[in-house]
Amino acid sequence: MKLAVLTSGGDSAGMNAVVRAVVKAGILKGCETWIVREGYEGLVRGNTDAETPSSPLLSTTLDVKINDPTFIQNLRFGDGALLRDGTGDHPSGRTLKGRYIVRVGWDDVRGWFAEGGTLIGTARSQAFRTPEGRLNAAYNLIKEGIDALVVCGGDGSLTGADIFRAEWPSLVQTLRSQDRITDEQVSRHGHLRIVGLVGSIDNDMSMTDLTIGAPTALHRICEAIDNIHSTATSHSRAFVLEVMGRHCGWLSLMGGISSGADFIFIPESPPKADPWEDAMCEIISKHREIGKRKTIVIVAEGAHDVNLKPIRAEYVKDVLTDRLGLDTRVTTLGHIQRGGRPCAWDRILPTLQGVNAVDALLEATPDSPSYMIGIQENRVRRVPLVEAVKMTKAVAEAIKVQDFEKAMSLRDPEFRENLEGFIATSTLEKQPLLPPEKRIRVGIMHVGAPAGGMNAATRAVVRYCKRQGHTPLAISNGFKGLLDDNIHELSWLGVDSWTVRGGSELGTNRVLPDIDLGTVASKFQEHHIQALLIIGGFEAFNALMILEAGRVHYPAFHIPMVHIPATISNNVPMTEFSLGSDTSLNALVDACDSIKQSASASRNRVFVVETQGGMCGYIATMGALAVGASIVYTPEVGINLDTLRDDVKWLKKRYALDEKGKSEGRIVIRNEKASTVYTTEVITKIFKEEGGSLFDSRSASLGHTLQGGVPSPLDRAYGARYALKSMAFIEKHHEQLREKKFKARQAGPDSAAVITLQSAALKWVPVREMVEHADMKNRRGKFAWWGKHKGLVESLAARPQLV
Numbered sequence: 001m002k003l004a005v006l007t008s009g010g011d012s013a014g015m016n017a018v019v020r021a022v023v024k025a026g027i028l029k030g031c032e033t034w035i036v037r038e039g040y041e042g043l044v045r046g047n048t049d050a051e052t053p054s055s056p057l058l059s060t061t062l063d064v065k066i067n068d069p070t071f072i073q074n075l076r077f078g079d080g081a082l083l084r085d086g087t088g089d090h091p092s093g094r095t096l097k098g099r100y101i102v103r104v105g106w107d108d109v110r111g112w113f114a115e116g117g118t119l120i121g122t123a124r125s126q127a128f129r130t131p132e133g134r135l136n137a138a139y140n141l142i143k144e145g146i147d148a149l150v151v152c153g154g155d156g157s158l159t160g161a162d163i164f165r166a167e168w169p170s171l172v173q174t175l176r177s178q179d180r181i182t183d184e185q186v187s188r189h190g191h192l193r194i195v196g197l198v199g200s201i202d203n204d205m206s207m208t209d210l211t212i213g214a215p216t217a218l219h220r221i222c223e224a225i226d227n228i229h230s231t232a233t234s235h236s237r238a239f240v241l242e243v244m245g246r247h248c249g250w251l252s253l254m255g256g257i258s259s260g261a262d263f264i265f266i267p268e269s270p271p272k273a274d275p276w277e278d279a280m281c282e283i284i285s286k287h288r289e290i291g292k293r294k295t296i297v298i299v300a301e302g303a304h305d306v307n308l309k310p311i312r313a314e315y316v317k318d319v320l321t322d323r324l325g326l327d328t329r330v331t332t333l334g335h336i337q338r339g340g341r342p343c344a345w346d347r348i349l350p351t352l353q354g355v356n357a358v359d360a361l362l363e364a365t366p367d368s369p370s371y372m373i374g375i376q377e378n379r380v381r382r383v384p385l386v387e388a389v390k391m392t393k394a395v396a397e398a399i400k401v402q403d404f405e406k407a408m409s410l411r412d413p414e415f416r417e418n419l420e421g422f423i424a425t426s427t428l429e430k431q432p433l434l435p436p437e438k439r440i441r442v443g444i445m446h447v448g449a450p451a452g453g454m455n456a457a458t459r460a461v462v463r464y465c466k467r468q469g470h471t472p473l474a475i476s477n478g479f480k481g482l483l484d485d486n487i488h489e490l491s492w493l494g495v496d497s498w499t500v501r502g503g504s505e506l507g508t509n510r511v512l513p514d515i516d517l518g519t520v521a522s523k524f525q526e527h528h529i530q531a532l533l534i535i536g537g538f539e540a541f542n543a544l545m546i547l548e549a550g551r552v553h554y555p556a557f558h559i560p561m562v563h564i565p566a567t568i569s570n571n572v573p574m575t576e577f578s579l580g581s582d583t584s585l586n587a588l589v590d591a592c593d594s595i596k597q598s599a600s601a602s603r604n605r606v607f608v609v610e611t612q613g614g615m616c617g618y619i620a621t622m623g624a625l626a627v628g629a630s631i632v633y634t635p636e637v638g639i640n641l642d643t644l645r646d647d648v649k650w651l652k653k654r655y656a657l658d659e660k661g662k663s664e665g666r667i668v669i670r671n672e673k674a675s676t677v678y679t680t681e682v683i684t685k686i687f688k689e690e691g692g693s694l695f696d697s698r699s700a701s702l703g704h705t706l707q708g709g710v711p712s713p714l715d716r717a718y719g720a721r722y723a724l725k726s727m728a729f730i731e732k733h734h735e736q737l738r739e740k741k742f743k744a745r746q747a748g749p750d751s752a753a754v755i756t757l758q759s760a761a762l763k764w765v766p767v768r769e770m771v772e773h774a775d776m777k778n779r780r781g782k783f784a785w786w787g788k789h790k791g792l793v794e795s796l797a798a799r800p801q802l803v
């Protein structure tokens, strides 16, 4: 199969990772790989000169590896550098002028991962909207012999893709009748295989949970707001931020949650109050009355009121200035949101989706629908492209006819939950919502190592408690603090800026309650703790187990008890995502980008990067996928002499294949506990010794930097979501106990549980049940959903996999 990939519509971070993944997976599966420059416009224009580097199609499928001669023929065609540097003069004398459909090889897409936007160019093509334009596009594809196309773009681009595929047979017939193609070409190109990937920063596509570029855009928004926080507080100012999103409020909503904003406007759910100005001013003036010095309002560019009258940032500013007398400024983030280095997920997801896209093309038949590759329930999924486009359009149509309930129902359930969560944590009520008898004293503690999102989760708990009338009690320094009576009530305003803070505001350590279980129980009684929320990693899980088991002896533990997993190692059983692991992945990506730069500048250097993670290889594996590492060593798989020997052999071969003078740095990621014998130092020395004149080796240990400084937006948002779900759980179980459903305050085993993310759904697992899924000796879950990605890391480095 000859396959081409193009990027179209507005650019987004992660598009380069798509191109890289499609090219690499294509070559690995025996395809000839091409890129189309400037989106559909490039297809319409095609190549004016006939020069096209050619080499035989790979003969094998699925198992092409570095020693295969056809793989070597597909290493590079020399245009990668041209694409990267622009189309101007190039020392090699090669030019891309007049060439829009370009053959690329493995090394041509090298190092593209870390770059924002799209290196192959994108455009909005008027010509492709016309039948003549699409006829030319078909001709140009057939001329180059291309029979499969990956399109990465927004809903417009995917609509175009679907129309193109539907028209294809008639386009081929027309080209034949015009004598532009031969009968042989007609029979070879009767069917166009096409697959869409959603590259769009708005996250506005239905049937996928995340679009490529949206997570990075959210990072840019949060960075901007984090910077604004300090000046807003210093001057006691209000800031109104306009963010992108014509029909989709995802960026505004997630930005609002992740930055702790005061008010947001989104197209799907305009403020219900009419006039909304009164409602907004009431909420913000309450914040100011209790002493809040800063105000942040986020407006999606497509925001409007219930009557569809647009709500503009400038107008919101006038309202805040005139009615509340606030010194208000407007910041329009504009194109800043598009740009910059992709965050970890915008490298991982496009890679997984790009690989899947190639599979989908290979499996396509004339009768199968064209697919859009998306992410649903944390898994890469194929959905019929037409349906996804139709459903996306339905949201815009529902908004147009003011059916906001329908617009919200067409978004995924998480969207609604997030909106409700935002309101619950940003609105101060005049009176607590619950009557006194239903109010609870909730103890909150952090246990284990600090992780991004712990503070954001705590803030959400506190805000929710205050709204309901509960008493949020900070237990500082974990169980040790409890024994020392280090307990105080937290206030709504006191936790205001905790969303953006890394580390643990409460203080955390690894002390477990069995240090003195009896005294722990008496402290629970003394401080009238009626529910407990523990935020932390494996220790926190352990602590909950001990407390639950202690119920036999201590009535004080017959209360609802919850564990929110928060650990950079992501080693808590049964959950796919612990708070802090995303921050950590991003810290690893940042560090490796810098290391790779240094490694490449010095040429021929292999960096062995050591990560934390304890006995769990999650960070190492997902980090390796996110930085394009060549090899990854995990505790689950371990290291032995045979693998090391193969690794050295492979590195030598790979460096020998590099273009002279253009060798790049390579990254090897090693989890700290992958082997007690083959330490990072030993491996580095072996590589250095064996590399000889081909390559050198250095090591870097990321250590505690992986805990990250500022939590990532995802960890902040998930922190809030986990927290609010936990409070609902606590309230439910408290009520059951209060109603004496259990005799003499006997709390059932399901009232001590861990909140887990399983296939994107939040599920409660009683701590007793968790034990069955835990590898207590190695402090990790028995099943690692990410384990298979180690093979993918090595495939994408053309590293033969060991059986």
Ligand code: ATP
Residues within 6 Å of the ligand: 008, 009, 010, 011, 040, 123, 124, 125, 126, 128, 129, 130, 153, 154, 155, 156, 157, 158, 159, 160, 161, 163, 199, 200, 201
């Ligand atoms: P973004 O989300 O950034 O706006 P998009 O893919 O939706 O990205 P559009 O400008 O809508 O951006 O579409 C990109 C290109 O896709 C168009 O310039 C056009 O070439 C093609 N396209 C869009 N809609 C159609 C259509 N109905 N028929 C043919 N081509 C189309």
